[in-house]
Amino acid sequence: MSRLHVVSGKGGTGKTTVAAALALALAADGRRTLLVEVEGRQGIAQLFETEPLPYEERKIATTPGGGEVHALAIDPEFALLDYLHMFYKLGSAGRALKKLGAIDFATTIAPGLRDVLLTGKACEAVRRKGKDGRFVYDSVVMDAPPTGRITRFLNVNDEVAGLARTGPIHNQAQAVMRVLKSPQTAVHMVTLLEEMPVQETADGIAELRADGLPTGGVIINMVRPAILDHEAVEVAANGQRAAVAKALSQAGLGGARRGGMAERLVDPLLEQAREHAERVALERAQRAELTGLGLPLHELELLTDGIDLAGLYRLATDLRKQWPT
Amino acid sequence: MSMDVAPRLDIDVLLDDPETRIVVCCGSGGVGKTTTAAALGVRAAERGRKVVVLTIDPARRLAQSMGIDALDNIPRRVEGIGGDGGELHAMMLDMKRTFDEFVEAHADPERARAILANPFYQSLSAGFAGTQEYMAMEKLGQLRARDEWDLIIVDTPPSRSALDFLDAPKRLGSFLDGKFIKVLMAPAKVGGRAGMKFLNVGVSMMTGTVSKVLGGQLMRDVQTFAAAMDTMFGGFRTRAEATYRLLQAPGTAFLVVAAPERDALREAAYFVERLAADQMPLAGLVLNRVHGSGAEQLSAERALAAAEILSLAIDPADPDDAPANADYPPANAAEGSDPAKNRPGTENLADCGFVDPPSGNAQARNPSAADPDVSPTSADTSAERLAAGLLRLHAERMQVLGREQRTHDRFTALHPEVPVAQVAALPGDVHDLAGLRAIGERLAVPLERTKRAAG
Numbered sequence: 001m002s003r004l005h006v007v008s009g010k011g012g013t014g015k016t017t018v019a020a021a022l023a024l025a026l027a028a029d030g031r032r033t034l035l036v037e038v039e040g041r042q043g044i045a046q047l048f049e050t051e052p053l054p055y056e057e058r059k060i061a062t063t064p065g066g067g068e069v070h071a072l073a074i075d076p077e078f079a080l081l082d083y084l085h086m087f088y089k090l091g092s093a094g095r096a097l098k099k100l101g102a103i104d105f106a107t108t109i110a111p112g113l114r115d116v117l118l119t120g121k122a123c124e125a126v127r128r129k130g131k132d133g134r135f136v137y138d139s140v141v142m143d144a145p146p147t148g149r150i151t152r153f154l155n156v157n158d159e160v161a162g163l164a165r166t167g168p169i170h171n172q173a174q175a176v177m178r179v180l181k182s183p184q185t186a187v188h189m190v191t192l193l194e195e196m197p198v199q200e201t202a203d204g205i206a207e208l209r210a211d212g213l214p215t216g217g218v219i220i221n222m223v224r225p226a227i228l229d230h231e232a233v234e235v236a237a238n239g240q241r242a243a244v245a246k247a248l249s250q251a252g253l254g255g256a257r258r259g260g261m262a263e264r265l266v267d268p269l270l271e272q273a274r275e276h277a278e279r280v281a282l283e284r285a286q287r288a289e290l291t292g293l294g295l296p297l298h299e300l301e302l303l304t305d306g307i308d309l310a311g312l313y314r315l316a317t318d319l320r321k322q323w324p325t
Numbered sequence: 326m327s328m329d330v331a332p333r334l335d336i337d338v339l340l341d342d343p344e345t346r347i348v349v350c351c352g353s354g355g356v357g358k359t360t361t362a363a364a365l366g367v368r369a370a371e372r373g374r375k376v377v378v379l380t381i382d383p384a385r386r387l388a389q390s391m392g393i394d395a396l397d398n399i400p401r402r403v404e405g406i407g408g409d410g411g412e413l414h415a416m417m418l419d420m421k422r423t424f425d426e427f428v429e430a431h432a433d434p435e436r437a438r439a440i441l442a443n444p445f446y447q448s449l450s451a452g453f454a455g456t457q458e459y460m461a462m463e464k465l466g467q468l469r470a471r472d473e474w475d476l477i478i479v480d481t482p483p484s485r486s487a488l489d490f491l492d493a494p495k496r497l498g499s500f501l502d503g504k505f506i507k508v509l510m511a512p513a514k515v516g517g518r519a520g521m522k523f524l525n526v527g528v529s530m531m532t533g534t535v536s537k538v539l540g541g542q543l544m545r546d547v548q549t550f551a552a553a554m555d556t557m558f559g560g561f562r563t564r565a566e567a568t569y570r571l572l573q574a575p576g577t578a579f580l581v582v583a584a585p586e587r588d589a590l591r592e593a594a595y596f597v598e599r600l601a602a603d604q605m606p607l608a609g610l611v612l613n614r615v616h617g618s619g620a621e622q623l624s625a626e627r628a629l630a631a632a633e634i635l636s637l638a639i640d641p642a643d644p645d646d647a648p649a650n651a652d653y654p655p656a657n658a659a660e661g662s663d664p665a666k667n668r669p670g671t672e673n674l675a676d677c678g679f680v681d682p683p684s685g686n687a688q689a690r691n692p693s694a695a696d697p698d699v700s701p702t703s704a705d706t707s708a709e710r711l712a713a714g715l716l717r718l719h720a721e722r723m724q725v726l727g728r729e730q731r732t733h734d735r736f737t738a739l740h741p742e743v744p745v746a747q748v749a750a751l752p753g754d755v756h757d758l759a760g761l762r763a764i765g766e767r768l769a770v771p772l773e774r775t776k777r778a779a780g
Binding site: 010011012013043146148163194195196199203224227228232235236240243244246247248250251252253265267268269270271272273275276278279282304305306 | 353354355356382385387444445448546584586587588589618619620623627630631632634635638708709711712713714715716717718719721722724725728752753754756
């Protein structure tokens with residue numbers, strides 16, 4: 001069973017929301033999850049309507065079964081100081097390095113080093129055990145970089161191998177890779193039923209597979225209900241117009257005769273229905289495309305009023321029902 | 326708040342003005358930045374300008390539609406676009422090659438070879454967190470200097486922070502120029518400098534530490550790299566400053582691209598403020614994928630109430646037989662409350678909270694409700710049912726409209742001075758020239774007119 005859930009997806013698909021809902025879903029039945037953010041956006045704090053997260057694990061939500069979601073915004077700079085402190089006991093020297101710009105150098109400039117620190121911190125949380133010998137977190141969910149960068153981000157080994165062929169960073173990268181390439185990890189992709197995100201999802205999964213990274217599921221986000229299809233719309237438009245106008249009129253929307261309000265509604269409503277039907281057809285094709293990927297598909301409905309805390313819990317419940325146990 | 330009416334951004338005036346030489350499209354990921362840049366290119370070329378579009382990371386089919394599926398850093402003419410002497414050229418940024426060319430142009434051949442072969446350089450050029458941003462700006466500078474096009478349209482990279490491209494030149498400059506690299510290169514010298522005395526004690530320990538942490542070989546690579554790059558530091562800084570000034574100059578216009586969603590518009594507002602702080606000339610906001618309706622006079626609440634009446638008429642025993650009913654409030658929505666608040670599930674969430682599957686039906690929607698296979702189809706086309714379906718769709722559309730309007734109003738309240746061009750949403754995806762042309766049209770024509778045409 002995977003314990004590290006990496007959530008990626010094209011920008012705008014709701015990656016952060018899905019990661020948060022997954023963290024909540026996995027915290028059912030008294031479990032404890034850690035939700036980590038690596039891109040310094042403070043998206044988690046905004047979703048949970050709390051103050052910006054410091055570089056510190058803190059509880060941000062509870063679930064009715066006694067479960068807990070903790071959150072951490074991993075800052076590469078702090079992660080490096082943390083790392084130096086943990087492995088080299090470099091308290092003040094770390095601060096001096098910072099003054100020199102060495103931390104900037106290591107975290108901002110050398111992408112491989114930066115990514116090792118970010119994924120390294122997440123892997124450390126996955127492996128961490130309490131005094132009782134049990135894992136501190138049942139699962140760790142990472143709100144990861146978008147599809148275009150995910151393989152590279154996770155494949156720190158490649159990144160760093162060219163830079164540090166020996167030495168402690170090299171070893172750290174190797175240790176991180178062992179977790180990331182093991183069945184303990186699952187990389188999930190969030191997508192919409194639109195062409196570009198679906199294409200990116202397919203490309204991203206192909207890349208992950210090529211690099212031997214473990215794929216998880218595909219989460220189709222913001223699914224809208226299909227109400228009418230092309231055929232129904234055409235039936236309505238051809239031959240049923242007067243009857244539709246009459247039905248609208250019966251429902252209290254004005255006169256059905258030519259020029260009456262109900263009659264005047266038919267055209268714009270049919271136009272909207274045509275757009276809807278076109279989208280339904282496109283979505284059907286995109287869903288088929290996703291099915292072809294051979295990964296478990298999960299669906300989350302569109303919350304028409306945007307995401308608030310209540311909506312987030314609702315998505316979590318939906319996700320939990322579909323999630324393999 | 327909705328009293329503020331933002332001035333309309335007239336895209337054609339911007340594109341037609343011969344003084345406009347550079348248009349920079351920026352905004353957060355997933356808002357249609359690349360598509361907007363490409364559509365602007367198509368429109369400007371068809372209005373007689375000689376345009377080049379510099380894209381960073383286009384979706385494959387969009388790139389193919391412009392004939393730039395090869396990542397070769399060379400602007401190529403897009404066939405079938407133009408008119409009145411206009412031409413469209415497009416290129417996709419090859420970040421590594423741009424960096425390589427920069428090195429080759431600024432170092433003697435021997436030194437350039439040494440730099441290009443250095444593993445540290447290879448990592449830096451392929452993936453430095455700001456390299457893409459920096460190189461996009463570098464390429465922009467080069468294209469502008471060639472003066473072959475009278476309009477350059479730039480797409481900005483999908484940055485972690487959408488502002489990275491403004492900072493990247495400075496950041497890369499300060500890195501290559503920085504104290505740390507100097508320390509790596511010549512630790513002894515630094516210790517003696519005025520103002521750096523506090524480092525004196527630490528420096529040798531420091532390089533030892535760095536070496537210990539990074540590993541000796543990496544340390545040596547960095548030192549070699551830094552030494553080789555030494556002569557280029559000045560070049561980097563000068564170029565970075567020149568590009569920055571170019572962005573501020575008259576003739577450059579920034580377009581902030583957003584979708585009418587909370588996060589995208591929050592980012593857009595932040596961007597507007599940042600551009601102002603950096604004295605970058607903002608032309609306006611492009612608000613993509615705005616929905617309209619030809620029947621705005623019919624509110625979501627009324628449409629839903631009418632749909633309920635029709636559903637009851639169809640089958641009075643089971644008003645919930647239409648699968649779509651699960652998504653909408655019962656008839657009491659007609660009483661004028663916000664329909665979203667009445668959604669089953671939201672209202673009782675506080676009571677049951679997060680529940681286990683067996684008892685959670687109250688708020689759980691069967692995911693298959695969205696499955697096209699169970700939606701009403703032609704088998705089921707009585708006029709009442711069709712009318713009810715049309716009304717439900719309309720209610721959904723009106724809810725979207727309302728939400729978009731609220732997020733838009735919030736932005737306008739913060740930045741009433743920013744001109745806005747609203748782009749009506751297309752039902753499908755855009756990946757050919759015809760689609761780009763259609764977007765260009767929607768960019769230029771006021772939304773009201775597009776809506777009316779659609780209705």
